[in-house]
Amino acid sequence: MFSSLDVDIRPGQGLGMFHLGTSLWNVMDLLRRMQHAFPLVDVKFDPDSSITPIILHIRPHLDLLFSGHHQRLHTICLRRLRDPNPPVTLKYKDTTLSSSEEVLRRVGVSRTFGPTYPGDDLRYPGVSFTFEEDGRSDGLSGPPSQREDRMQEVKRIIIAQKCLDGEVRDELDEVCECPAMFGEIQRAVVRVHDGVTLYFFPSSTESVQIRIGVSTAQDLSCDLGSPLRVHYKEDDRMTIHSRKGNTDDDTDTDYFYNYLQHGIDFLISGSTHVVKKIILHSNVPGTALFQRYKRCPWEIEGQPEDDEDETPPRIKFYDRVDDISHFLNPGDTPASMLLDRTDDEDGLTLPSPKTRLLGFDGIILEATETAQVVAVMLF
Known part of the structure; x- marks a missing residue:
């Protein structure tokens, strides 16, 4: 396994070596050739359907969702940023967002990506940041103070294709044509x-x-x-x-x-x-x-x-x-x-x-x- 996982985030395009639109066959071939780096990969699918969406869970940090019909990388989820096995270093352009020494918080996302619409999550074209491990709030903690809100720790980052002209796309839609294809x-x-x-x-x-x-x-x-x-x-x-x-x-x-x-x-x-x-x-x-x-x-x-x-x-x-x-x-x-x-x-x-x-x-x-x-x- 890598001593550290160093990845760059590319909103609407990919994360590290993973590019949205890449076929399942290509991604699994890459993982097979890099077993020393990614030794634990779970493949999840519906066995009763030939067009089932497929999830590759690369422990402990990555979930890759592939579309059902054409088996192309649709969504990338990066989570457990603080898990040290291996530690994650996340960059955007020339800025280090998260590392073993630096915790990614709400205020850090806002400083890097700018303002966004109101809501529990921070959503931008091609990327969103959530503050719950599973993406859902249990609603029991009550509204945080302004400072607590600013210091909320990012738990999950989701990269997907950018919607054109405000188009609303289903999470299980096929991937739009892109250079990876x-x-x-x-x-x-x-x-x-x-x-x-x-x-x-x-x-x-x-x-x-x-x-x-x-x-x-x-x-x-x-x-x-x-x-x-x-x-x-x-x-x-x-x-x-x-x-x-x-x-x-x-x-x-x-x-x-x-x-x-x-x-x-x-x-x-x-x-x-x-x-x-x-x-x-x-x-x-x-x-x-x-x-x-x-x-x-x-x-x-x-x-x-x-x-x-x-x-x-x-x-x-x-x-x-x-x-x-x-x-x-x-x-x-x-x-x-x-x-x-x-x-x-x-x-x-x-x-x-x-x-x-x-x-x-x-x-x-x-x-x-x-x-x-x-x-x-x-x-």
Whole structure:
């Protein structure tokens, strides 16, 4: 652990190494690489929802709240400023607000940030200061004297995005587009038997279309950059279910481009170097694949009603598997196969480790026992 936690506060933008708008995958990857500094991290979420807000509690000082749909850092809470394990030094620009020798009080906040509106807390654009450990007053202490009020000790500091033009935003709203998102996928539109179109931040960025049987490994490198990993295909267990007589259709020369930072895998032919399959990951908390990939916010596009229909129907990653199955095939739900990803992971135990694989024409869904779709595969 650090001998001290030295952080600068940036209202509306972040705190120390944490930037609002950063993805959960990036933040947890950072914490994993800095286990010596942050050895105790609790992950809190609702296991019954794929779009649950997620809280990372980094003991003892930090709580990081991530939005439910896109898993981006929404709010940062710094608390227990006087806890010496480790001691906190907090700065704003060139001013030291709090340290092991200096207590941050109401009067210090006012001197640094200026006047604000009346209320129990001191609120400014992008940052607020509260004087109760849990943010709530029990109402039993009575009104403090003017001097006692000035000397109130700050117990919690909350950093969130600035609201534009006085806009009132819900605490669980999605994060507004900001520089921390640039270069990352905003949404991925899936078309069965075709491929996927990727839309990036900022919104003005041109989209990228990747087509099965058409796009090449070189196209991927040009459009998406180098993959974080290249993995040569060795697992042929699924070929036993193939309807083709030749089970060597996927040879050992095929390889994956793993874009963990985008939540996408591409299986590429070892002979033609053309994309054969595309796998998009939902990064659902509590599953075996959680945090191996960043969430890819995919949506499956259906057939337009007619040639003039410019808004064909779509179903999204957070919809229940039964709804997606009905969207893909309004008839009977296909038989499913069970997969336990913990079989290959010694020491990994999960409350519900098994997922179901549901196959349709051109697409396979992988879903949990709670009907959350953790991945889709196009072929």
